[in-house]
Amino acid sequence: MKFSIFLNPQIPGSGYAAEENARAKRPIGRDTESYQRLLHEVREIAVHADQIGFDALMMTEHHFHSEGMEFSVNPLMFLTDLAARTERILLAPLGLVLPAWDPIRAAEDVALLDQFSKGRLRLGVARGYQNRWMNVLGQRWQAAAARSDGSASDTRNFDVFGEVLKIMKLAWTEETLRYKSDVLDYQVPYPYDGIEGWPAQEWTRTFGAPGELDEDGKVQAVSVCPRPYQNPHPELWQPFTISDRSVIRAAQEDILPWMFTPNPDDHAAKAKLYQEESAKQGRHYRLGEHTGILKIVGIADTTEEAINTFGRSIPKDFAAFFGPFGYLEVLRKKEDEKHKPISPEKGDAKRMNDVEMALFGTPDDVKRGIQRMLDRMPDLEWFGLYMQGQQGVLPLDTVKRNLELFATKVAPEFR
Numbered sequence: 001m002k003f004s005i006f007l008n009p010q011i012p013g014s015g016y017a018a019e020e021n022a023r024a025k026r027p028i029g030r031d032t033e034s035y036q037r038l039l040h041e042v043r044e045i046a047v048h049a050d051q052i053g054f055d056a057l058m059m060t061e062h063h064f065h066s067e068g069m070e071f072s073v074n075p076l077m078f079l080t081d082l083a084a085r086t087e088r089i090l091l092a093p094l095g096l097v098l099p100a101w102d103p104i105r106a107a108e109d110v111a112l113l114d115q116f117s118k119g120r121l122r123l124g125v126a127r128g129y130q131n132r133w134m135n136v137l138g139q140r141w142q143a144a145a146a147r148s149d150g151s152a153s154d155t156r157n158f159d160v161f162g163e164v165l166k167i168m169k170l171a172w173t174e175e176t177l178r179y180k181s182d183v184l185d186y187q188v189p190y191p192y193d194g195i196e197g198w199p200a201q202e203w204t205r206t207f208g209a210p211g212e213l214d215e216d217g218k219v220q221a222v223s224v225c226p227r228p229y230q231n232p233h234p235e236l237w238q239p240f241t242i243s244d245r246s247v248i249r250a251a252q253e254d255i256l257p258w259m260f261t262p263n264p265d266d267h268a269a270k271a272k273l274y275q276e277e278s279a280k281q282g283r284h285y286r287l288g289e290h291t292g293i294l295k296i297v298g299i300a301d302t303t304e305e306a307i308n309t310f311g312r313s314i315p316k317d318f319a320a321f322f323g324p325f326g327y328l329e330v331l332r333k334k335e336d337e338k339h340k341p342i343s344p345e346k347g348d349a350k351r352m353n354d355v356e357m358a359l360f361g362t363p364d365d366v367k368r369g370i371q372r373m374l375d376r377m378p379d380l381e382w383f384g385l386y387m388q389g390q391q392g393v394l395p396l397d398t399v400k401r402n403l404e405l406f407a408t409k410v411a412p413e414f415r
Contacts, residue, residue, distance in 0.1 A: 001374075001414040004384040005049055005403065006094060006294055007072070007260075010392030012037045014068025015317045017393045025258075027066035038071060039081075041396050048400050049089060051070060053405040056090035057082065058384065060239070061097050064132035065171035068392075069321050076109050083117040091117060094239045094258065095124030099160040100137035103167035104177075104188070107224055111172065114228040121230070124237040125255065125398065127161045127246075131278065141184055147242050157196035158245075159183055165253070172233040176211045176221035194218030237292075244273060247340065251277030258292040262330055262357040268376035274359055284400075288377030295369070296358035296382040299405040302362040309358055311349025314389030322388075330357050335407045363409035370414060383414075 012035045013021040016273065025031045046057055048346035060080060062070040072078060074114055074216065083091055089115070089406045096106065114121040128134040131145035138144060143160040144153050163183040179188045189195045194214060196205065209223035228234060236255040237244070250257040251274050261267045271291050278285050298310025319328065328342040331351050352358035359369040373380055390399045 001370075001380060002055040002382050003053075003411050004058055004090075004092075004292070004382060004404075005045070005054055006058040006060075006384045006386050007042060007045070007391060008388050009038055009042050009072050009078075010059055011035060011068035011071050012041060012386075012392045015393065016320060017313055017317065020091070022068065025050075026229050028068040029066040029071060033161045034068070035071075035191075038392065040068065041391055041399075042078075043082065043085055045391060045399060045403070046395060047085055047408075048404070049403060050086040052404055053411065054089060054403070054407060056092055056379050056382075056384075057086075058092040058094035058124065058237075058239075060094055061126070062102075062130065065320075069317070076113050080113050080116055083113065083120065083177060088120075090120050090122050092122040092124050092237055094237060095126035097126045097128035097134065097137075098164040098168075099128055099141055099143035099157055100134060101164060101185070101269075102140075103164045103184075104171055104224055106164070107168040107171035107385045108226075110234065111224075111226050111228045114230055114234055115226055117229075119136040119229045119234075121234045122232040122237055124239050124258070125161070126239050127157050134369065148246075153238070162249070169233065171224035172228055176209045178221040184279065188222060189219050230251050240294075247273050248277050250274065251283075252281060254278070254283060256290050256292065256382070258294055258382070259331060260294050262295060262355050264356065264372045264376050267373065271377050272382075286379035287378035288374075290381055291377075292382030292384055293373060295356065296352065296360075296388065297366060297385045297402070297406060298358065298360045298390075299363055299366055299402055299409070303365060306362070306365075307349045307353070310358075310390065310394070310402075311352070313393040314358070315347045315349055315352065317389055317393070319344035323347060331355050363405060366406070367413055370410070374414070 011028055013034055014028045022028050022363055028034050049057055057076045059072050060070060061072060061075045063073055069120035072341060079091040110123055128147045133144035141160045146157045147154040163181055170179060177188050180192050196218050201213060204212055211221050214220045221222050237258060238250050238255045239258050240260045248366050257274060259267055259270050261270055267288050274291055275285050275287055298306045300306035300309055323344050328347055331342050331347055353360050356369060359366045370383060385397050
């Protein structure tokens with residue numbers, strides 16, 4: 001098993017844990033001093049995780065978060081900074097929200113970071129579920145936020161995601177790219193019948209990629225440079241794969257799904273679906289292979305101490321910010337009414353521990369939680385520590401100590 005940390009970078013002093021400060025500096029997302037503190041903390045955590053043996057560091061993409069939560073505006077640029085400060089740890093945007101990107105610009109930026117890090121990039125790709133920013137940045141493709149409800153808007157997002165990914169793959173794998181997309185109304189070159197008046201025709205004929213120019217000197221295709229360091233491209237990951245439709249497409253595209261289904265039985269069922277759909281594509285994974293699971297982890301000498309340290313900082317912000325997006329569903333128990341939403345009041349540390357969204361306790365408690373996953377999926381490949389409510393909320397030394405306890409007291413038993 002391999003181990004990762006998943007950061008939702010949070011500006012220190014934001015959220016309910018520092019409500020007075022967040023109000024005083026409103027909007028704290030535009031406060032330079034506060035943002036510099038975030039950069040310092042994330043850099044410290046990345047270097048520490050690299051040194052103590054974590055295998056990967058993952059970071060989401062979000063925009064317009066004036067409140068200071070999930071403050072990772074451009075994960076590729078942020079991870080480029082971290083690549084220069086680390087030595088071995090894998091770096092993964094989890095994920096790049098493809099319906100908000102131009103496919104060629106995304107392909108270029110991914111290739112650059114893969115080259116900068118000499119292959120330490122793993123590329124998470126996502127659909128984007130927050131309408132405040134997704135509706136703005138996705139407007140060029142008429143793509144709004146994903147709803148995962150099968151609606152026309154949701155299907156449009158799903159189709160745009162697939163088409164952007166297809167063009168990115170072509171840009172990485174084809175020496176010259178010529179493509180016309182009806183899904184995006186996107187042409188390479190533009191206009192598609194050729195770009196006239198390219199001044200450096202002889203230079204391109206001599207040194208450029210074959211097929212870029214036709215016999216009349218019109219640009220008929222482009223060569224997207226550089227290519228990725230990894231051949232043909234970085235391994236693809238996908239965050240928070242919950243719906244069966246997303247699991248199936250991840251299997252079809254050979255994308256490693258990170259799942260946020262905390263109950264071990266539910267997670268095993270999703271992993272089984274992924275395994276079966278992958279086999280239809282000729283990829284025969286063992287149960288749990290090429291999949292990952294995310295959980296909040298808080299370690300102390302006793303369970304009570306762990307809940308007091310980590311359980312006070314996490315639930316309130318989680319319920320207030322993530323709850324309206326539907327994330328409280330991961331806290332559902334079998335005895336809860338099926339069609340009644342989970343109330344924010346139920347999002348406390350005890351329930352998080354009970355449903356195994358969180359593993360709060362001693363190193364042995366955390367080991368038992370991981371083993372329950374392995375009992376159902378013996379070949380689970382990745383386990384990720386979801387850092388929500390830790391960085392930016394708890395003292396940095398406490399966050400780093402928690403990671404160190406996991407790396408030294410828990411991880412060695414499962415490697």
